[in-house]
Amino acid sequence: MILEAIEKRYSVRHYKDQPVEEDKLTEVLEAARLAPSGHNFQPWKLVVVRDRATIRSMVHAIGEQQFVEQAPVLIVACMNGAGYHIGNRYDGAIIDIAIAIDHMTLQAVSMGLGTCWLGNYDGDEVGALAGSPPENPVVALLTLGYPDESHPHRPRPRKPLDELVCWEKFTG
Numbered sequence: 001m002i003l004e005a006i007e008k009r010y011s012v013r014h015y016k017d018q019p020v021e022e023d024k025l026t027e028v029l030e031a032a033r034l035a036p037s038g039h040n041f042q043p044w045k046l047v048v049v050r051d052r053a054t055i056r057s058m059v060h061a062i063g064e065q066q067f068v069e070q071a072p073v074l075i076v077a078c079m080n081g082a083g084y085h086i087g088n089r090y091d092g093a094i095i096d097i098a099i100a101i102d103h104m105t106l107q108a109v110s111m112g113l114g115t116c117w118l119g120n121y122d123g124d125e126v127g128a129l130a131g132s133p134p135e136n137p138v139v140a141l142l143t144l145g146y147p148d149e150s151h152p153h154r155p156r157p158r159k160p161l162d163e164l165v166c167w168e169k170f171t172g
């Protein structure tokens with residue numbers, strides 16, 4: 001069942017002019033709320049932007065990706081709380097937020113909604129427009145809305161499993 005949602009999900013870059021129902025939006029956010037995190041820190045704050053003018057004003061800071069303004073909802077995921085390290089090296093909060101985002105993408109697709117993860121943005125500009133202070137930097141953006149299926153999408157290829165997995169020891 002989960003694999004079905006995973007297979008169905010794709011990055012939606014065309015949205016219908018149709019609002020997302022309150023209860024569906026709550027379920028998408030609930031999927032993020034339940035995500036695991038290191039030490040159970042839950043180090044994120046999600047700014048849910050539905051105001052058209054605000055979304056429009058962010059497009060420039062999101063690499064001029066025009067499709068963003070079609071989306072009725074833009075979720076701005078900010079870091080919240082002190083950072084911590086994974087493997088003495090990596091920022092755990094970034095990983096935690098990625099999990100929360102992915103939970104939302106899958107919950108969304110299971111309800112007929114679409115999402116697109118956005119990594120091409122100016123964090124300072126988007127943060128200022130979303131009202132997040134510098135200590136709560138923007139880590140990810142996610143559009144959410146009903147896919148406009150009149151724009152067919154071609155699934156992006158994936159590497160075969162044997163290129164991605166090795167057994168017992170790392171092999172190149």
Ligand SMILES: Cc1cc2nc3c(=O)[nH]c(=O)nc-3n(C[C@H](O)[C@H](O)[C@H](O)COP(=O)(O)O)c2cc1C
Nearest residue numbers: 009010011012013065116117118119120121155156
């Ligand atoms: C961290 C991250 C950043 C991304 N940034 C963007 C982006 O700025 N704009 C965009 O259109 N898609 C963006 N994507 C979507 C990827 O291009 C997409 O997931 C990938 O090409 C695979 O396609 P699919 O999601 O349709 O399966 C991003 C995805 C991830 C995970």
